[in-house]
Amino acid sequence: MSQITTDSLTLIPEDSAAESAADRARLGATRLLRTLLRNGKAVAGLSIILVFIALALLAPVFFPGDPARITSAGAAAPSLEHWLGTTTKGQDVLGLTLWGARSSLFVGFAAGILSTVIGVLIGLSGAYFGRGLDEALSLVTNVFLLVPGLPLLVILAAFMPPGLGTVIVVLVITGWAGSARVMRSQAMSIRGKDYVAAAQVSGERPLRIMVREILPNMASVVMTTLLGCIIGSIGAQAGLEFLGLGDVNTLSWGTNLFWATSDGSLMLGQWWIFVPSGLAIALVAFALALCNYAVDEITNPRLRRPKHATKSTAATTVARKEEK
Amino acid sequence: MSFLFRRLGFYLLAFWASITLNFLLPRLMPGDPVTRMLSRSQQRLEPQQVDALRTMMGVDGGPLIPEYFSYLGRILTGDFGMSISRFPTPVAEVIASQLPWTLLLGITSLVIAVILGNLLGILAAWRRGGFLDSVAPPLLVFIGSFPYFWLAMGALYIFGINMGVAPMRHAFSVGLVPGFNLEFILDVAAHLFLPALTIVLVSLGGWMLGMRNTMIATNSEDYILMAEAKGLRPHRIMLNYAARNAMLPSVTSMGMSIGFIVGGALLTEVVFAYPGVGYQLLAAVQGLDYPLMQGMFLTITAAVLIANFLVDLVYVRLDPRVRKG
Numbered sequence: 001m002s003q004i005t006t007d008s009l010t011l012i013p014e015d016s017a018a019e020s021a022a023d024r025a026r027l028g029a030t031r032l033l034r035t036l037l038r039n040g041k042a043v044a045g046l047s048i049i050l051v052f053i054a055l056a057l058l059a060p061v062f063f064p065g066d067p068a069r070i071t072s073a074g075a076a077a078p079s080l081e082h083w084l085g086t087t088t089k090g091q092d093v094l095g096l097t098l099w100g101a102r103s104s105l106f107v108g109f110a111a112g113i114l115s116t117v118i119g120v121l122i123g124l125s126g127a128y129f130g131r132g133l134d135e136a137l138s139l140v141t142n143v144f145l146l147v148p149g150l151p152l153l154v155i156l157a158a159f160m161p162p163g164l165g166t167v168i169v170v171l172v173i174t175g176w177a178g179s180a181r182v183m184r185s186q187a188m189s190i191r192g193k194d195y196v197a198a199a200q201v202s203g204e205r206p207l208r209i210m211v212r213e214i215l216p217n218m219a220s221v222v223m224t225t226l227l228g229c230i231i232g233s234i235g236a237q238a239g240l241e242f243l244g245l246g247d248v249n250t251l252s253w254g255t256n257l258f259w260a261t262s263d264g265s266l267m268l269g270q271w272w273i274f275v276p277s278g279l280a281i282a283l284v285a286f287a288l289a290l291c292n293y294a295v296d297e298i299t300n301p302r303l304r305r306p307k308h309a310t311k312s313t314a315a316t317t318v319a320r321k322e323e324k
Numbered sequence: 325m326s327f328l329f330r331r332l333g334f335y336l337l338a339f340w341a342s343i344t345l346n347f348l349l350p351r352l353m354p355g356d357p358v359t360r361m362l363s364r365s366q367q368r369l370e371p372q373q374v375d376a377l378r379t380m381m382g383v384d385g386g387p388l389i390p391e392y393f394s395y396l397g398r399i400l401t402g403d404f405g406m407s408i409s410r411f412p413t414p415v416a417e418v419i420a421s422q423l424p425w426t427l428l429l430g431i432t433s434l435v436i437a438v439i440l441g442n443l444l445g446i447l448a449a450w451r452r453g454g455f456l457d458s459v460a461p462p463l464l465v466f467i468g469s470f471p472y473f474w475l476a477m478g479a480l481y482i483f484g485i486n487m488g489v490a491p492m493r494h495a496f497s498v499g500l501v502p503g504f505n506l507e508f509i510l511d512v513a514a515h516l517f518l519p520a521l522t523i524v525l526v527s528l529g530g531w532m533l534g535m536r537n538t539m540i541a542t543n544s545e546d547y548i549l550m551a552e553a554k555g556l557r558p559h560r561i562m563l564n565y566a567a568r569n570a571m572l573p574s575v576t577s578m579g580m581s582i583g584f585i586v587g588g589a590l591l592t593e594v595v596f597a598y599p600g601v602g603y604q605l606l607a608a609v610q611g612l613d614y615p616l617m618q619g620m621f622l623t624i625t626a627a628v629l630i631a632n633f634l635v636d637l638v639y640v641r642l643d644p645r646v647r648k649g
């Protein structure tokens with residue numbers, strides 16, 4: 001109810017309904033950002049991600065030269081000289097992990113951003129133009145959603161020439177559908193709002209309406225989808241490389257784990273070789289998930305943590321209403 | 325009924341799309357897969373078999389349309405060609421011998437994760453801000469952030485190598501004859517425990533949070549208030565009123581996540597050397613066994629589509645609105 005009244009109220013006094021909608025959305029975006037920085041989960045998540053990005057950027061400073069070169073005897077346990085020990089081949093594990101962060105984060109973010117952009121394009125245009133185009137786009141989206149991701153990743157990666165670009169393309173092919181579906185349903189609900197109709201009546205072009213009126217109003221959904229896509233891409237990339245389908249010559253967390261298993265360090269009990277890369281993937285994914293939950297909580301107040309725990313003996317809703 | 329027919333038509337379309345992709349992929353990609361494959365297989369193939377492979381992969385430059393129809397026909401009769409890494413076994417035979425183990429692992433872990441996750445979600449939403457609601461979500465999200473296979477490696481390292489309490493590889497002990505007796509079933513269960521546990525742990529958080537969030541929305545519905553006002557027991561309101569309605573999105577997402585669980589199961593199998601499709605997948609990748617990879621892709625897709633149809637059947641049972649609509 002309140003949604004409808006505020007919409008119609010703001011529509012009347014402004015001279016240009018279209019401008020006000022875009023402005024309101026921009027205000028909303030800055031407010032979202034400010035609220036994010038006050039949310040504990042978001043701050044924790046963002047800090048972890050920033051630390052990882054900084055470490056990835058500084059890898060050449062800490063470990064200059066080729067990180068894959070052999071620096072000591074094989075499979076040394078963590079020591080002062082090699083903080084995280086060395087691999088079976090004698091490479092420094094900390095160096096491999098830091099250097100691995102570069103391509104893992106790059107591929108994860110690139111594939112995540114690309115999947116989201118494609119999802120936004122397809123979802124938005126389907127929802128805006130409706131009818132035949134929407135039917136066709138939804139059908140393609142749903143087919144891609146149903147086809148199991150990992151086997152599809154495997155055959156795509158196996159047939160394409162190996163390399164970083166292939167990994168990104170393959171991840172985008174398997175990853176865009178999920179975001180397109182979310183975008184479409186969100187855009188559908190905004191499509192029916194009064195200010196979109198007002199913009200259409202005032203003769204704005206479809207592209208402008210989609211980008212200036214609809215898109216800014218789904219900023220939070222785009223954000224959660226983007227975070228989800230990045231998490232998915234990082235995980236899928238690791239899985240792909242773990243199977244040996246990435247480029248085994250690029251250093252990344254996934255290839256580190258691939259070499260750890262193919263060198264048999266797990267069976268030999270050399271935990272320091274496979275723990276750091278996996279932990280790094282988990283920490284980044286966890287940090288992104290934290291940001292995601294923070295955005296969810298901010299946009300859906302019902303999910304926020306209640307100040308007081310509900311005891312099993314607490315008054316029920318009915319009893320509280322009776323007290324009043 | 326029309327709902328189910330529509331879904332069935334859609335699944336058939338999805339399967340057709342997968343077959344077509346499978347057909348086009350080796351034909352559109354640069355390079356010659358057969359030559360790459362042959363250099364790995366150390367020339368064990370007869371010349372006629374190489375020719376058959378070339379036709380199958382479409383690198384002999386034959387006409388596309390007739391080839392496409394003969395390909396469709398072959399796939400629909402279950403002829404996926406010969407496996408290279410396990411030459412000369414037909415691909416269909418290789419997959420058939422391993423699919424049951426993947427199904428066992430996948431279904432067991434999916435069912436446990438769904439039931440446990442939904443129950444936890446119901447309880448957490450019912451006692452907002454309580455112990456379960458504040459401790460479990462962040463913990464499970466953290467565990468859920470680990471790649472399946474890495475958690476599997478950790479579990480194998482701790483329980484298998486360090487403590488030696490869990491079997492380290494295969495689906496049952498060497499020397500045991502498969503049969504329907506207690507000894508064999510217990511042995512299979514022991515081998516299943518760790519792989520299933522890692523999949524359950526990773527996927528539990530998603531189920532719990534999904535259920536919790538819809539339950540929170542359902543709890544503020546008027547009919548819950550009405551049920552309380554009628555003086556129904558809280559237990560009954562929680563399960564029959566709130567949870568039953570909150571479950572619908574969970575069932576829908578179950579269909580979606582089956583494919584995801586399968587992917588996790590494949591990677592987990594690799595770590596535990598569990599003799600399912602995933603374990604064979606690794607061998608297929610290493611041996612550049614394209615026919616086997618493609619056969620696996622189609623089989624797994626078919627399995628996921630069938631599972632989705634089963635979920636639809638459940639959904640129709642749960643939501644009377646689709647039955648009428």
